[in-house]
Each structure stands twice: as structure tokens, then as C-alpha cells.
Amino acid sequence: MNLTLLILVPFITAVLILLARGLQQIRVIGLIGSLTQLGLAGWLLKSFLAARAAGNNAAHLFESNQTWFKALNINYHIGMDGIALAMILLTSVIVVAGILVSWTMDKLSKEYFFLLVLLSMGAYGFFISLDLFTLFFFLEVAVIPKFLLIGIWGSGDKTKSAMKLALMLMAGSALVMVGLFGIYYNTHTFDMVQITQQGIPVGVQKFFFPFAFLGFGVFAALFPFHTWVPDGHASAPTAASMFLAGISMKLGGYGCLRIAALMPDAAHAYSWIIILLATIAIIYGAFATMMQTDLKYINAYSSISHCGFVILGIGMLNKTSINGAVIQMVSHGLMTALFFAAIGMIYSRTHTRMVAQLGGLLKAMPFISTVFVIAGLCSLGLPGFSGFVAEMTVFMGSWQNPDGAYRLATILSGASIVVTAVYILRATGRAIMGPISAEHALLADATWNEKLAAVLLIAGILVIGLAPFLINHLIMPSTDAIMLHLDKVTLIK
Amino acid sequence: MTYNILIQLRQELALALLIFILLFIKLGKDRSNESILNFINAVLFINLAAGFCCHETGALFNGMFNTNALIVFEKDLLNLALLIISMQSYAWLKESKNVIEFYILTLTSLLGMFFMISSGNLLMFYLGLEMSTIPLAAAANFDLTKRKSSEAAMKLILSSAFSSAILLLGISFLYGTSGTLTFSILTAHINGNPLQLFAFILLIAGFAFKISAVPFHLWTADVYEGSPVAVTSFLSVISKAAVLFTLVNMLYQVFTPIANTWYLILVVLAAATILIGNLFALRQDNFKRFLAFSSIAQVGFILIGISGSSQAGSASMIYFVLIYIFSNLAAFGVVSVVSALTGKENISDFKGFYKTNPMLSWVLTIALFSLAGVPPTAGFFGKLFLMMAGAAKGNYGIIIFAALNMVVSFYYYLKVVKCIFMDENTSPIEKITVPTVSKIAMYICVVGVIVTGLANVVYDYINSISFGL
């Protein structure tokens, strides 16, 4: 089983898209490529579980380690644990959905699909990397497509948003780079497996952890580096929003997790700051969402709040909370992608995203409205949907820390679910329910591709929401492995 | 023995021969520009290919002239750059009346650089330096009728004469304190007394002037803007690369006893260069001026790499220069074609460029991304390796500073991309028919930009032939 296939398939798809002619060919190639990828991810899951069942307890499966730049000890080291696999599955689902909702993109369609596929390639590469250099490489690969997607196909103040997003993400990756250098020059390797084995001196950890963690934090919309999120998401075209919130923000969360595992001492030392920032992000994001009037802004701000849970879970540094953080990443990815898909569908019909100008859409487009409501309910953490599982796991985990301030952080974050209910219901009440305006009454409901995309994402949400033991089973051994490193602390907090 | 000389001097001899051939062609009957250009490009290609054929380590003329695998490779890089520039300038040169003069000037300058790189003696170094500079001043004035061109040439010749004077003063003090001009003997006499340090600073200032490190960079932007695009490319890529190679040779081999001193100087220069280059690049609208400041910022990164004073330092520098040749020349190639065929050189003229010229837009975009250091282009690897080399010294301050500056640089590169792809324009530059030769050159650059990074062989080879302190 060669994981490089995960990068090759999008690559080939991208090349084929460049060679194709006409929207029809391009989108079919894109869809086939993304479906192949989905199938590949599914097959990976199957072989992963089979290998685990066969008693293969290695931390990373399907490992392959090739020398890349020998002189600098940079290797193309790939492998996959349960967490990475969960992320890969998430990515592949969102990519298929993203291609489906872009089915009728006729403006520069070749470039559009090409960039979408390129973006997904970056994400896949990122998740399978076991070498920090390749990790960083793929992290940055995914930035430029975002810039172009927003800037060219976006709406509103698109160039400004695109610029802000690209610059802030680049600033984040610059910080990451400094952190990685720090690791490299004190361990002489980029290989995460080796680094965890040999450990990093505590002083080095303490100096470089903030760089790397905050750098990834920018990607994960950590307060106060989140300001690219609202504008970026709001301006992006539908599929790009989905990718951005569904995949790209996860790169940050995943990176933060890996960094915490690499530098356990620093993670413990700084955990209170991480938690502080995450709590602020959660509460602040939720209240800021409450005041938004644009559907995309609502979802974007709520993403800040939800991604705060990821960081909170990581910052709490115990097994349950980290499990929760991972589930929250997957859950938020699916949920927010679904949300953006629904908003995109509404926008393409009504040509407005302002809540005040919408109303009673349930009457004209029951399917889209239902999708919207489902996304909303998932967002506010309703049992049966993935959001509940994720948030509750984070709460349970973070509550395990008996320190009073940590407790307070948990309670405050918990309070955000009330605020979430407020803004979700406000938006739903205004846009989906209530009286419908005459001009919207005759709009058509979702088309087959939109329905398929929504169903796919909802299926993902439901699988996690109804059978969380599945994903738990997948990621738990990997979290255990991470905890092994995290508990190897040499300094007492 | 004679045979040996031929091998070791073969690149210089080839250039000299070519210059003579061109002089004879000039004397002979008039030929069409196309045939001359095709001939020259073919010869340059053969010259480039021949460069790779064999190399030998050795010294000639009592250690005046050194050569080894690294030096040969460096010269090959310069040959390659010249070939690409020549191909890209096809459209411009075709219309020019003085094609042969252009080549004579640039080839002479290149020959000077070769000697400079190979020099094992301060006198040889000085001669090579001047030989490479003076023809360039003349070349900068190549657009005889343009005001800006003569202004640029004037600024170049005066500034470089001044810098030569400073450099010479430095050399004279070095001579005074050591009594020798030969590098191998000089090293033993370097003891770091104040006069020697002062002399060294003067010498470094001369180098810094050539590679346009702040605050010795001020001529750069004006000269780049005023000169014809081909000359600008030459200045920004070849001339800089040659001096960088020489600088590394000298620092790593001659001034080893005062390594700590020059490390500090390099860090200070690097910080200033990156910062000022970036801050000025932010505001530029003229494409050449913009690229001038961006190249200044790039030099700052190179200085960080050099300051690592290790094998990785010199390898990453050469590697980056190779990447820089591809990416900067790809950018200049597009500007050159556009400028030759439409006369437009401003960034704002490129608004909506993608609608009319998608191919050129992509070339330019990829080039800019490579300059900005975005994967998967090679610029990413180049910049990262430079910074890794620099970080090896443990001075993370400069690395953090450089990392933050990368963000600033990202802004202005993206601004250009934004212009090309996103800005609306009612009258964009019309569709441009690119001459095939130039197109090939651009493709070479683009392929180079992508392959150089991802394929590890390039770096591995460079690393295998480079050496550290």
C-alpha cells in the first residue's frame, strides 16, 4: 500500500484537467478523480482496520521513507495513523462534495477545478507527512490555490479578502517555519518519529513552541489571528469556502496537535495560554457571530468559535480532550462544508446572503432549507449529529483537569453552546422560516448534484453522530500513542 | 601541460573566441539580425553544453587562476543564464541595429566574470571585476535615444567607479598589511588588526555594491529601470551571481581567520537588505524597478545563507542562484517580451493580463511564486535551504526577522498576481505573439523552476561539489 497514491491521484487529475476541453469534460474528470480519491480513502480505511485487526500495532501504518535531500537529512517520510486517516477521509468527502457543488462553474472552469484539486493535493500530502519538511511543504502548497480561488471567483471585496487570507496564512507558515528550524537545529532531523524518540531539550521547546503552535494556530483561526476567516470565507466561492473551512482550517488543528506531541514539555508549560486563547476564541467567536447579518459571515465566525474547541481540546493535553479535538476537526469540517454548500445554494438562487432579505425559504426550497437546518442543528451540537459527539468529548476531556481556571474555561466554552443556539436559531428563524417574499417563492429547489453533495456530507455527519464508536475506535490508539509522548514530560508545571 | 591549460581555461577561451568571431562578423558584410541571433544562440548553447563536459581541479599562472568542479559549475550557470537572456531578448534584438555590439559587450563582461570567479589573486580579481563592469555600463546605455537609458548608464558608471575606488583602497590596505596579493598566502597574514579590518570592510563594501546589498544598493533600481530589459536581466542575474560566487570563494577560503567578523557584517547587511528591499518593493509600479527591489530582498536571503559559513551555506547559495536564474529570468522574460512588443513596463498595465495572455500570465505567476518562495516551485526550497544554512549558526533572531519579511515580500508578489488575474481592465495588453525562441526560453525557465526544487539530484550535485569554511 503506497500512500503516495494519495498525492498522485490528485496530481494526475489536475494534469488531466489541464488537458481537457470544455466544462463537461473538466468537471467529469474532476468528479472521477475525486471519487477515485474517495474510493482510495475508503480502501485505506479498510486496509488500515484490517492491519490493526491483524495485530499490527505500529504507530504509523503504510510507512515509506525515502531520502529526499540527503545532505540536509530531509526525507520524504510518509505514513498514517488513525488521526491522519480520519483527516484524509474528511478531505476526500469534502472534495467530492466541493466538485459537485461547483458543477456549473463556467467562469474559467479549467483553472477553477485545477486549483481545487491542487488544494486537495496539498491537504492529502500534509496529512500523510511524517517529516516536518514535507509537512511544511504541503502546508504552503495549499495556500496559493486559496488566494486565487477567492480572488478570481469570489464575491464582494474579494481581492482584499484574498490578500488578507494569503498574507495571514503566510505569516502563520513563516512562524511555523521558525519553529521547525528550531526543532531541526536541535535534533538534526525533520523526521517526527525520530524527534519524538530522541526528544528536544526543554529550553529549545520553550523557545520554539510558541512559534510553531501559533503558526499553525493562524491556520486554525486561533484568536487573535482569526481575522482572515470571516472575510476569506465570505468572499470565497462556495466550493472554496467549503475547502477552506472544511479542510484548510484542519491543517492548522492537525499541525497544532503534532507540534504539541513533539514538544510535550512546552505544551504543558504553555497550556494555560493555549486554553486562554482558545476559550476567548470560543466565546468571542460565538458572540461575534450573534451580531452578523450575512449568512456566510455567520458561518465563518461560528467556525472561529468551533475551531476554538479544537485548540481547547489540544490545550487540555489529555487523552479524552485530544480525542475530542480530533473528532471536532472532522465534525466541523463536514458540518461547515455542509453549511457553506447550503448557503451557496441559497445564494445562487436568491443572490443575497443577508439574513434580513431572506425568509420562508422552507416553502420554496424544502431540500436546501432542510440541509441548512441540519447543518445548523449539527453546529449547535444536537445529539445524533457529529457536533455533539465532538463537543462533549472535548468537555469531558477538559473537565478532567481539576484546576479551577481550567474548569472555568470549560464552563465558559460550554456556555458558548447556548450562544450558538441563539445565532443558529436566529438565522434559521429569519431565513428559513417566517413569511416568504414573493420573488423568492418561485425559486427552484436543489439540483441532483447539489443534493448528492449535501447527502454525502450529511451521511458523514450522521455516521459520526450516530456511531461515534467507529471514529473513536479509529483514532483512540493514535491518541494513546500521542499521549505516550505528551506524558513524557521532564519538567513539572 | 598545454593540454591542461586548454582544459582548464576552456570556458574563457571559448568566450574569447566567440567575441572574436563576432567582431569579424561585424567587420564582414551585413547579415540579417535573425541569422546572427540564431547563430549566436546556437553557439551559446554549444558553449553551455560544452561547459558540462569535463572539469579538472587546478591552478594556472602561479595561482592567479584557479579552477575546480564548483567553479566550472558556477560558470556553467552563468552561461545558462546568458543563453536564456539571449533567447528571451530575441524580439527586442531583432529590431536592434547593434546586435553584435550587444553580444560583444555582454560576452566580454561574462569573460571578466569568469576570470573573477577563478581568480586566485587580488589583482586578477580586480581585473575581472572591472572587465565585467565597464562593458555593462556601456550596455546599460544601449537604448541610445532614451533619456532613461543614458541616465542609468551614467549612474552605473559613476557609482561603480566610486565603488572600485573604495574597493581598491581596501585592497591597497590589505596589501599594505600583508604584503601579498595571492589568496593562498594572504590567508596566513590575516590577523584582524584594525587597519586590516577596515580594509576588509572596504572590500566587502565593493562586493556589497555589486550584489546591491543595502546601503550600497541605491544605484540598482535606477539602473534597472533605465536599462533595456535584456541588460537589466543580465545585471540582476548574471552580474550578481558572479560576484556572489566570488564573495563566497573569498570569504570561505581567504578570510577564514576573521570569520566571526564577516559573519556579523553579513548578518547586518542581510537584515538591512531584506528590510529595505521589501519596503521599497512595496511601492513600485514599474516592473523592472519592482524586480530590482525584489532582487535586493532576495540578496538579503542569500547573505543569510552565506553567513551560515558551512558547506550547506555555499551549496544553498549556489542552489538558490540557480533557482533565482530560472525564476527571475522567467519574470524578466515576460516583461521583456511585453516591453519589446508593446512598450509597456508598468505593473498596472498588466491588469487583466490573464484574459488576453494566459500563457504568459502563468509563466509570470509561477516565476513570482518562485521568487516569493511558495511551494511547489523551487524558490521555496531555495529560500528554505538558505535560511536553514543561516540558522545553523544558532542566530534565530535573523531567521525570525527574515521569516516575517517573507510575509511582506509575499504581499507585493501577490499584488502583481492580483493585477494579472483579478483586476478588471477595459483595455488590457492585447494578445502577444511570442517568438518561438523566447517561448522555449520561458518553458526552460518554468520547467527549471519546478524541477530544480522537487528533484533532489540538483541540490545533491551542488552540495557534493561545494565546500564549507
Added chain:
Amino acid sequence: MQEIPLTQLLFVSTFLFFIGMYGLFTRRNLITMLMSIELMLNSVNINFVAFNKYLFPNNLDGLFFTLFIITIAAAEAAVAIAIIINLYRSHNSIDVEDATEMKY
């Protein structure tokens, strides 16, 4: 005859160098500026010759260097003057302040 000490020669050359530099900084006529640079080069020449004569009389490195500097300075002047002439054609002036079109 008493020998002139090296320091005095160096003093002269330094003096000359800074006179040249001052001229370059302040004179606005391009030709004068060029001449100022020649002064600087000449001061360097004095340095070389003096060092050679006083400190390292055994070989002639310094003297040779001086010869080359003179040659190169001549070449440089030739190109510079050609450029200045061309500048005069387009600007009708050889005032350095008139050639400041490109800035910022």
C-alpha cells in the same frame, strides 16, 4: 637625503582620497566628478607604490597593481565620457542634478 616616512605618504594619499571623495560628493559637473574619481584612484596608486617600496621591496606586486589601475581607470574614463556625451545628447546638460528622472 632623509627618506620621507611612510606615514606621510599615506597621509598624502588619504588626503587625496578624501579630496576626491569630497569632489565627487559636491561637484555637479559630471566631468569634474569623473576627475574626482581619478583622484581617488591615484591616491590608491600612491598607497600601492608606497607600501611596495617601504614595506615589501622584494617583489613588485604593488607596482604592477598600480599599472593596472591606471589602465583600467583610462578605460573606465573612456566609457564614462562616452556615456556622458550620450547623456548630453538627450539631456542637453552634463549637470548631475539634471539626470534625476528615476527615483523613489
Added chain:
Amino acid sequence: MSNYFYILWIPLLPLITFVVLGLFGRKYLSGIAGLLGTASLLTSTILSFVAAKQYFFIDGKVNGVFQKIEAFKYTWLEFSPNVSIDLGMIIDPISVMMLVVVTSVSLMVHVFSLGYMKGEERFATYYAFLSLFTFSMLGLILSSNIFQVYMFWELVGVSSFLLISYYFNKPSAVAASKKAFIVTRFADLGFLIGILILGFYGGTLDIGELIARFTSVNSAQYISITGASFLGASMLTWGLTLLFMGGAGKSAMFPLHIWLPDAMEGPTPVSALIHAATMVVAGVYLVARMFPVFSMDEAALNIVTYVGAASALFAAVIACTQTDIKRVLAYSTMSQIGYMMFALGISKNGGENGLGYMASMFHLFTHAFFKSLLFLGAGSVIHMVHSNEMKDMGGLRKLMPITHIAFLIACLAIAGIPPFAGFFSKEEILTAAFHENKIIYGIALFTAALTSFYMFRLYFNIFWSKETPATNHAHIEHGHDNHDAHNNHGEGPWVMKLPLIILAACAVGVGFVPFSQLVTSDGKALETHIDVMFSIAPVALSVLAILLAANFYKNQNDKSDKVASAFGGLYTAAYKKFYVDEVYLFITKKIIFPFIGQPIAWADRNIVDGFMLLLAKTTAKISELIKGFQSGKVQNYAIYFFGGVAVLSILIIYIWK
């Protein structure tokens, strides 16, 4: 232990119905959706009765004690090896009792809706939501894990939300549904934190385990939870109080009750099911479920008691002044749930002292029947007159004889007149209160009288008052689209009458169920008897109140207005629901939005984002400032060049030697 696995089908059938109707109902099954839903629920109901029979009368009792049986358990989400959310089903007296209540009331509502909701555009959706609610409620009842309770708790919340906003194009319905969800969500936050506290100290989330650990005084868990304290109260008190906060929210206890009256915007059968009989008693059920733990902590129980009593009185006072019949019923529900709450609060665990517990459960049981009957009756009336307002009604007894009789029975039942069901349960509560706490007893007695008064005020206003029935066509609050077709249809089809008749029978009969033998705090049978001497006071008070109501409202007159004006400010305050809504509005609209939300949103745009922009602008500004270096004058360049040399020399030779 005998096999109760079939109980799994009781919640599962409605779930299947929900999925089927939700996916295909709208397109393919809109005609038979009602029948499908009803049929599946009928099966569930039968299964519930089978289960009840098996548990109570065949094999539930071992050695005279009803056992707790875990019929099913599956680890759903593991947090850590000991702490996990398990999906389980617990069979004990209260859960079986609730099974019967929920399925039968739900069945009645299903049947009633066949007529009431006929012709609605989203008929299938309605039944899908009803099924979803029934599923969630049944799941809640059967939960064996406290986190499982929370999950179903949320699910009932959302199905209530969906059903209240069923008439989604009516802004008031949407607002009401939002309010209901958000207020209960707020309460649920307390519930969640309570769970976290109990789970943390208990080391498990399994209810049985929790109870076992916290009720044994020597267990490590009990010692640690009572040992830890915060703000002067032990963590046990905190945990239970927060748990109760969740319950109070769901059960509309003061001050979290504000959503209940508004929730009446939903279709009336929904109100009957959710907001009268089942969901609103979930809070009572939760406290009962955790009662052994509650009984370990005096402080928490006191809170339950006083909140319950206060709510009972408070709601009863307001109910006397409301004119919307559904709102009257809503406040009456709140008042009755207050009864149940304080009954739990004054109870002890086990034995004779557990009378309050048993009484509370008994009242929950009887209340479900007569209150749903009242709502369905009100539904019939509203169906008829298309208005919720008392002033639009009157004299309806002739037009709607069956409804009239059923309504009367229900009123008598709630008023506690023997031999109707309410009498028995209320009597037990009063007895328990009398023994435990005299203040509570006083409040209870007064509330009982008020209850009789406002119920009969309602009754007389609807069915008597005017001689000729008034029908109002102009003002149609009700969301029926095709109301004309229903006009002058008497009492509607038999599907609407049948539930009334059945429930009326229950309202009369369920009081005779030997409840104390079946449902008690410790599973052992409890001997109770009706003390006639004790019953005289409450019954007499009720009768007096009924007579007063008859005097005021049987015929149109202005006596009531005079009394109202005599009460003056109190009346107005009660009519305005004591301004609790206004306080909430003030807090949200005047404090949270302008002082928290807006500043944050503003700060985000202007300070946080502004800072990023400022960085960019400053960079550009600096760039602008230093452009003078590039003056274009070659002499300046040379000067800077020399300056650079000088600075470097100074740095290297003099400073960094």
C-alpha cells in the same frame, strides 16, 4: 432475569416511522402518513402495556422489591476506560410507568391529529416530527446513562422546537420555538456541567453506578465529592443543583418558565403531548431518576422544594388572569409540575418518608391524562372557533357536548374533586407536605384552591357565559389554511372525539390505580390510605373556588372585573406575567446584545482586524517615509555608500571588537 429486550422496539418503532416519513413522507406517503404513524405508535403502546404487565405483575418484583433491570447496554462513545456514554435501557417502576404514559398520551394525540391536522400541507412532516418526539421521549425515559439522558433531553428539545415552529411562516410561532429552544438550552448548560461534576467525581456516567457510589457514605467517590467545595457549597450540591437547573428548564420552573406559554403557538395536539403530559415532566423525571443521590444532599433538595412551590403558586396566580385558553392551560401545567417538584423535594428516600416521591410520580401519572385531555378539549374548541381567546367563546356546551363533558371531567380532576384522578394524587402530595413542611403545605393548599378557580373560570368562559355560541371568523390565529372546509362541523370527526372519550375515562379511572404498590422510592410497596378528615380541607376549598368561579363567569357579568380592579396592581402584574419576560428581554436586548455582542463584533472588525490592517498600513507608511533615500541623485548614493562603510567600520572595529 427475564427478557425485556423487546422493549427496544418501543422507541425504535417511532424512530423508524420518523425516518421513513422524513425521507419519503412528503412525496410518496402524504396520504397515509397519519395512519402509518398511528399504527406504529399503537404497536409501541401495546408493547408498553405488555412490558408494564410483565414488570409490575409478573416478574419485576423479587422478594417484594421492584428490581432495576438493564435490558440492553452498548458502549456508544468511550471517553476513557471507565467513563463512557452507553446506550442502555433501564427498566424500573418509574420508567415503565412513564412508558405507559408517554405511549398512551402520544397515541391519543396521534389519533386526534388525524382529524385536527387533516389537509395540512406538511401533514407527513408533522407525523414525522411527532414520531421523532415520541422516540426521543421514550429514549429519555429508558436511559441508563446520565449522558444518554442528556442526549435524548436535547433531542426532545429539538423536536419540541420543530413542532412549535410547525407553522413556520408565522413569525410568532418561529419566535416562540426559538425562545423555547434557547431557554431550555441555557438550562441544559447547567445540566451538562452538573453531569460533568457528577461524572468527574463519580468516575462513571452510568446512573446505577452513580447512585450506588454516591449513596454509600463510605465510598471514595462520595467522600471526594462532598469534600470538595466551591463558594461554600459542596460539589455534590453544585452538581445536583446544576442538574436540577436542566430539569427546571425543561419543566418550566420559575424563573426558566418563560418559554412554556409562548410554546402554545404550536399545533394544539402538540401542546397536549409535549407541553402538558410528557416533555415538561422530564425535569421531574430527571430528579426522580437521580432521587437517591438528591436525597443525600439536603441543600439541593431544598432548592427543588422551594423552586417547585414558588412555581406552583406563581403560575397559578398568573393563570387566573390570562385570557388565552392555551396560556391558562400552560400556566396550569407549570403550576402542577411545581406540585410534583416540591413533592419530590420534601420526600426522603425509602419507606414511609418516601411518600412525597410516590405522590409526585402519582401526580405525574394522573396529570398526564387529565392535562392532555384539557389540551385536546381546548384543541377541539379552537378547531371550532378558530381563536384562542376566551372572549371569542362562550356557550359552546350545546354545540360540543362530548367536548364539554370531557372538559368538565378534566377540570374536576385537576381541581382535586373526588373521585376523579387528580384527587388521589393531590391528596398524597398534600399529606406528604403536611408531614414534612407546613409552609409548603400552606402554599399547596392555596394553590389548589387557585387551581380550581382558574380551571372553572376557563370552563365557564368556554362553555357557559354567553347563551349563543359566538364564532369568530375575522380573527384567525390558527394556522389552518383550509379553515372554511372545517367550519360549523360540530366537534369534528370521530378521530377527534374518541381520544377525548378515552382520556376522560382515564381521568376518572386512573386514580384508582394502586400506585403506591407499584412505584415508590425504594421499590417496596407503600401502604397509603385516604384520610377523610384530612381531605376535607382541600376539597372544601376547591369546591368554594369552583362556586366562586361559577358566580363570576357562569353568566356574563362584571363581577370579575370589579374584583380584578380591587386587586389593582397585583392583577395587572399577574396579567403581565409579573414582567419576567420583560426582564429577560431587557437582559438580552439591552445588555447582552449592545454590551457584549456588539462591542465584540465591533472590536473584531476594528481592533483585532484593525490591528492587522494597522500593521499593513504602517509598513506602507514607513515605505512611503523612507522613499527619500532613493533620491535619484547619484551623489547622494555615493554618500550613503560611504556612510554604510563608516557605520560598518564603527560597528566592527570599535563596538564589536
